[in-house]
Amino acid sequence: MANPRLQLMLCTGTGCLASGSKEFQTALEEEIKKQGLEGEVKIIETGCNGFCAVGPVMLVQPEGIFYQKLTPKDAPLLVEEHFLKGRPVEKLLYVEPASKETIPTMNEIPFFSNQKFWVMRNKGAIDPESIDEYIARDGYFGMAKALNEMTAEEIIQEVKDSGLRGRGGAGFPTGLKWQFASKADSDIKYVLCNADEGDPGAFMDRSILEADPHAVIEGMIIAAKAINASKGYIYCRTEYPMAIQRLTLAIKNAREYGLLGEDILQSGFNFDIEIYQGAGAFVCGEETALMRSIEGKRGMPRPRPPFPANKGLWERPTVLNNVETLANISQIILNGASWFSSIGTESSKGTKVFALSGDVNNIGLVEVPMGITLKQMIFEIGGGIPKKRKFKAVQLGGPSGGCVPEQHLDTPVDYEAIARVGAIMGSGGVIVMDENTCMVDMARFFMDFIQDESCGKCPPCREGTKRLLEILNKICEGNGEPGDIEALEELSLRIKESALCGLGQTAPNPVLSTLRYFKDEYIAHVYEKRCPAKRCVALLKFKVDPEKCHKCGLCYQACPVGAISWEKKQPAVIDREKCIQCLSCYEACRFDAID
Amino acid sequence: MLELQHPDIIGDMATRLENVITAYHDTPGAVIPVLRECQNIVGYLPVELIDYISVGLNLSKSEVLGVATFYSLFSLTPKGRHTIRACLGTACYVKGGKEVMNRIKQTYKVEEGGTTEDRRFSLEAVRCLGACGLAPVMVVDQDTHGKVSPDRIVEILEQYE
Structure with missing residues (x-):
């Protein structure tokens, strides 16, 4: 087939698939066939485009026209108007x-134009299941350079000079980690990729693996x-499952091309990769627990030292890097350390991928240069808060992280700066919360998660997080007592000091950071039996304030069980007998008229 | 080799289970993949099967049971014909995942982690599925349903017999 006139880069990432991109694709294929355009336009299934909020999305190349929210019934119009007559719909x-x-064009949409695509340079641009397309975009060139032209010391020096730090959360310098492992004396060593992305609200690694699996493999080699x-x-x-499927195919293809396995590119270097599927345990994202899990044991962390660089998997020297860290490597080798360190702050170089979610307009995956402010990320790229509501806080770093309130929104994306305001860079989950979010309930949510996922090995984490959860439950249920807030603080600090691994040491962070910035909400819950955000059911009255009620009937429409009676020009009334306390009316009311 | 007898292990299942054990017999650290494949065959892991695996891999029963109970993927009790995995990750929680969950529990009289009496649905609360753009999200078997609301739930679930 001759080169097609138009390439239709259709997103088949998890987000778009669930929004119906497969159904759209079937309709589009039929329509293209019907109009006899098969040789001229070609559909290419790509990995996650990043703009999940408006999915399914499709980019028409080479024109760069960006279509959104596609449905099967749009197919005939698209083919006729755009692909036949050249008029974008x-x-x-x-x-x-x-x-x-x-x-009309993707590059001009603020969501994309404010980003910097290094790690995600291939997302939506290539077919993730085609090794040829990856190679056409300089894929495996970095590896070829590393294997044929560089010594191990030179590679390590280059990565050290670049200033790349671990993207999994802790931010340890990658080059240094490699240096420790390279100096360890052993005939067998391992390179592991941590793709156990467990933080709720984080989907960066998934999208990278689905959109550009070879980049991770190349980094590992x-x-x-x-x-x-x-x-x-x-x-x-x-x-x-889709990440696993695409990785499996990528590994197979790389082996067939002689880019993985024995004597890679005739350099005499041997290396092979196997995929190990986790079995659902958050703690396995912790490095020593992950290694235990590969050994077929319960995924429980062990004290360090010895560090994995000396004694890791099967007691051998091991390097464990996160997906995003590895996806940076080939570009650093190819373009040089100074290229990479040219953007960013003093201590944080390059870019960082974040998963924007929660109460923000442009939910999706974004890659930003280090050093831009959280405000720019949430309001310029993220498009601000929906429903004209006010921003309250943003949770960074998942359950191990903390929240950042409005007064600190000018904090730059930088490991140290974020730590100073009480959160962590973390793996990249960014959950935006609007004024209707109860911060005590939020802390309770994270504690529920952590105590459930605690592996149970060390008592501070196993018992401590349970007690924290009990106190938080008590407060949310309206049974808070004087002394509870102090107990939360005391217990949190003790757990932080004494827990065995990173999971336990960071477990109290959501409590500590909400206490730091939103103590007034805790006080309202405990002493005034009031939930200011109106989320804690036990503290709500489910009563309409006739003074504040605008008599609009929105709550009446929203109620799923018909518990609200309303007539035009009359304030609504809630029947407590029928009410199931689902909070739909609170959601619907725009005037804060329900108590 | 231990004789494997259990009412839920029928047809060629026993042969397939034996093949799994044989394939991994000499691989160190194979417990997790073996448990996964065995569960795929039978649907869950009855205690008799745990015995069988521990003998087959030459491990103690406590070791195998310890692993099986540690990871949330493994189940020692039978599952429904369809598995509902409702996401209660942060983004879904913020967007009303809890209300969705409550509606499922009420309508089908099933608890979290439980199975309906007719073994039609098993209900699981899961941590982030990585599709936060579609919150709240629910996965039924292999199908992802995004932006679900308590009212749409029943409509969606009725498609699964």
């Missing part, structure tokens, strides 16, 4: 919510050469 283009302006390892494992969550 206006009603399927992106409209900027603030200015109501239609923006370079790491292997640096420390002289011959075997690698990718530890991937079992909840990510």
Whole structure:
């Protein structure tokens, strides 16, 4: 087939698939066939595009026209108007919510134009199941350079000079980690990729694996050469079937091309990779627990030292890097350390991928240069808060992280700066919360998660998080007593000091950071038996305030059980007998009229 | 090799289970993949099967049971024909995942982690499925349903017999 005139880059990432991109694809294929355009336009299934909020999305190349929210019935119009007659279909283009302006090309949409695509340079641009397309975009060139032109010391030096730090959360310098492992004396060493992305609200690694699996494999091979390892494992969550499927194919293709396995590129270097599926345990994202899990044991952390660089998997020197960290490597080798360190702050270089979610307009995956402020990320790229509500706080770093309130929104994306305001960079989950979020309930939610996922090995984490949860439950249920807030603080600090692993040491963070910035909400719950955000059911009256009621009937429409009676020009009344306390009316009311 | 007898292990299951054990017999640290494959065959892991695996892999029963109970993927009790996995990750929670969960429990009289009496549905609360853009999210078997609301739940679930 001759080169197609148009390439339709259709997103088949998890988000778009669930929004119906497969159904759209079937309809589009039929329509293309019907109009006899088979040789001229070609559909390419890509990994996650990042703009999940408006999925299914499709990019038409080489024009760069970006279509959103596609449904099967849009197919005939698209084919006829755009692909035959060359007129982009206006009603399927992106409209900027603030200015109501239609923006036809992807690069001009603020969501994309404010980002910097390094790690995600191939997302939506190549077919993730085609190794040829990856190679066409300089894929495996970094590896070729590392294997044929560089010594292990040179590779490590380059990565050290780049300033790359671990993207899994802790931010340990990657080059240094490699150096420790390279100096460890052993005939067998391992390179592991941590794809056990367990933080709720984080889906960066999943999207990278689905959109560009070869980038991770290439990074692992370079790491292997640096420390002289011959075997690698990718530890991937079992909840990510598509990532596993695409990785499996990528590994197979790389082997067939001689880019993985014995004597890679005739350099005499041997390295092979195996995928190891997790079995659902959050703690396995912790490095020593992950290694235990590959050994077929319960995923429980062990004290360090010895560090994995000396004694890791099967007691051998091991390097464990996160997906995003590894996806950076080949570009650093290819373009040089100074290229990479040219953007970012003093201590944090390059870019960081974040998963924006929660109460924000442009939910999706974003990659930003280090150093931009949280405000820019949430309001310029993220498009601000929906439903004209006010921003309250943003949770960074998942259950191990903390919340950042409005007064600190000018904090730059930088490991140290974020830590100073009481959160952590973390793996990249960014959950935006609006004024209707109860911070005590939020802390309770994270504690529920942590105590459930605690492996049970050390008592501070196992028992301490349970007690924290009990106190938080008590407060949310309206039974808070004087002394509870002090007990939360005391217990949190003790757990932090004495827990065995990273999971336990960071477990109290959501409590500590909400106490730091939103203590008034705790006080309202405990002493005034009041939930200011109106989320804690036990503290609500489910009563309409006739003074505040605008008599609009929105609550009446929202009630799923018909417990609200309302007539035009009359304030609504809630029947407590029928009410199931689902909070739909609170959600619907725009005037804060329900108590 | 231990004789494997259990009312839920029928047809060629016993042969397939034996093949799994044989394939992994000499692989160190194979417990997790073996448990996974055995569960895929039978649907869950009855205690008799745990015995069988521990003998087959030459491990103590407590070791195998310890692993099986540690990871949330493994189940020692039978599952429904369809598995509902309702996400209670942060983004879904913020967007009303809890209300969705409550509606399922009420309508089908099933508890979290339980199975309906007719073995039609098993209900699980799961941590983030990584599809936060579609919150609240629910996965039924292999199908992902996004932006579900308590009212749409029943409509969706009725498609699964």
